[in-house]
Amino acid sequence: MASPYRQPARGIRKSGPIVTIAAAGVAEVLYQQTNLGQNPRTVIIRKIMTYTNVGNCVVDIGIGLAPLVNIIPTIFLLNTFDNEWTEDEIPEVEVSADITVQSDILGCQVQIEVEEIGS
């Protein structure tokens, strides 16, 4: 059943690639903003799906690479569990930039679904 908190769609849904963290403490692009139209689209994270079998770890999702600036609080991943957050649980943070990710351990996987706002 749809959550009563869920808003009508403002944009279109898209997913980024599965990003396997390549180096501990180094940010990398998780979702590339669509910006080749007349105006860049803004991005809201709607779902986060992660998996780790390399140990418990923390994941930061934000904007920018050096440094990464968090747009949501740090999330904690339990080893060998899939860890998921859906839009009811994620603050509606709208940014106009690539979404980036970093972790304190290499090898965990992160993928997000976003809503792109614009035209």
Add this chain to the structure above:
Amino acid sequence: MPALPQLYPYKAGPIEMVVMPGETVGVWINKVYEFFKVEYIETIPRSDPIEQNFGIIAAGAITGVTQLALLEMPNLEFGQFRAEVEDDFSAILSQGRADQRHKLFTRVATYTRFTHLHDPCGHTTEFYVHEDQFAFVQAQNLTDYALTISRIVFHGFRYVLEKLKGYDWKEGKLPDQWTRIPATAHL
């Protein structure tokens, strides 16, 4: 007694015929209206053969202006179509090749995936193709990655016409009742 349908171009809601068989239309062609009687109407469902696929478009790339051969109409026919973009590109509609539709003074509005989001019935995408006044589309990949499939789909109605003699729009000799069909751009 049932009410008569209110039929006109660009009508909001699910696509409807713009006239009934036997009624008169004025088709806007090369800056004049030409008058016809509608003999027959047929539906064109939204289906695979009415889908234009531009295929692979590199990141940010723009295709050439491509004639929509699948929407070609024979003599004494016109088509009424609505468009829906399926993949993440923008489409500019032209009728002829250099005459863009959905045009403002300084910009041309395009079809994108957002069109259907905000206009689910697609009435703002409606356009008409009369005989050899062909429709053309130019597509641009809006993303930072290559699209492997780039589809735009059409559906609507096909109208078979009979030429009406004795009417001349420039001379002001007009039928009593007729429906305007904007089949080319108003330049």
